[in-house]
Amino acid sequence: MKKNRKILLILILILTLTLVMAGCKPNTPVEPTLDANAIFTQAAETVGAKLTSTALSMPTETNTPTLAPTNTQSLPTATATIAATSLNPLSSVTITLAPNPNKMEFIGDVTIPDGQIIPSGAKFIKTWKVKNIGTTTWTSNFKIRLWAGGQYGAAASILLGKEVKPNEEAEISIEFTAPINNGEYYSMWILSDQDEANFGVPFYVKFVVGVQASPTITQTTAAPTAAPTATETPTPSPTP
Numbered sequence: 001m002k003k004n005r006k007i008l009l010i011l012i013l014i015l016t017l018t019l020v021m022a023g024c025k026p027n028t029p030v031e032p033t034l035d036a037n038a039i040f041t042q043a044a045e046t047v048g049a050k051l052t053s054t055a056l057s058m059p060t061e062t063n064t065p066t067l068a069p070t071n072t073q074s075l076p077t078a079t080a081t082i083a084a085t086s087l088n089p090l091s092s093v094t095i096t097l098a099p100n101p102n103k104m105e106f107i108g109d110v111t112i113p114d115g116q117i118i119p120s121g122a123k124f125i126k127t128w129k130v131k132n133i134g135t136t137t138w139t140s141n142f143k144i145r146l147w148a149g150g151q152y153g154a155a156a157s158i159l160l161g162k163e164v165k166p167n168e169e170a171e172i173s174i175e176f177t178a179p180i181n182n183g184e185y186y187s188m189w190i191l192s193d194q195d196e197a198n199f200g201v202p203f204y205v206k207f208v209v210g211v212q213a214s215p216t217i218t219q220t221t222a223a224p225t226a227a228p229t230a231t232e233t234p235t236p237s238p239t240p
Contacts, residue, residue, distance in 0.1 A: 100198075100199045102132075102134050102136050102138065103134030103135075103200065104131070104132065104133065104134075104199060104200025104201065105130065105131040105200075106128070106130055106200070106203055109126075109127075109128060110128060110129050110171060112124060112125075114206040114207075115207070115208060116207045117209075117210070117211070118178040118208065118209055119178065119209075120178060120179070120182065120209050121177065121179075121180050122178050123175060123178075124178065124207075125173050125174070125176075126173065126174055126205040127171050127172065128171070128173075128203045129171050129172075130169070130170055130171075130172060131168070132165065132166050132167065132169075134166060134199075136166070137164065137166065138160060138191075138193075139160075140159065140161050140162055141160070141194045142159075142160040142192065142193055143157050143158065143191070143192045143196065144157070144159075144160060144172055144190075144191060144192075145158075145196075145198070146187070146189060147188040147190040148187075148204075149185070149186045150179075150185060150186075151187065152176040152177055152178065152185065152187055153176055154174050154176055158174060160191070172203075174189070176205065179209055180209075181209065182210030183208070183209055183210070184208050184209075185207055186205065186206040187204060188202045189203055190202045190203075
């Protein structure tokens with residue numbers, strides 16, 4: 001009896017331990033039994049996929065065509081030559097000068113009219129009369145300057161030496177020396193202010209050294225032609 005009770009207790013203990021151990025194990029799903037053919041198929045697919053991914057990760061060798069070397073010559077540099085006439089000016093500079101406020105009017109010759117005969121090498125004084133028609137006063141520092149022609153013993157620039165107020169008239173005189181050689185000569189002058197800015201109209205002297213040649217008109221008179229003499233023609237006598 002006691003022996004059966006021990007066996008029962010051992011069985012109960014084994015059952016209890018089994019239940020405890022079963023409770024401690026994780027609940028894992030029961031894996032289905034795999035077929036051998038399916039296992040081989042799955043393995044083959046896995047190996048094929050692995051080989052494909054490996055092949056894709058490797059660099060692909062491409063045949064790069066080798067070009068034959070070509071003789072490359074440097075192109076000549078073209079130098080453009082632009083004619084100066086084709087260029088447009090960048091700017092057109094216009095300089096506007098203020099008008100000279102000094103004004104002069106020529107009145108006339110006082111001495112040595114045009115064409116006056118002067119002895120060879122003689123000294124003479126030419127005088128002109130002018131008028132200040134501006135609004136400024138000509139000072140003694142104004143000048144009479146050579147404009148054209150010969151100096152004939154005079155300086156190229158002569159001080160005016162006097163003041164000429166607006167609306168006043170003045171006489172300007174210059175001493176000349178006639179040349180030695182015969183001929184016709186002239187000398188032209190102009191007024192300028194203290195800044196040597198010319199104003200007014202030029203005035204001149206024109207003279208002759210020696211005797212001025214004058215054209216000689218020769219008129220040829222034809223001799224009168226004698227009138228023809230009348231000749232009496234005898235009247236023939238009647239024939240008997």
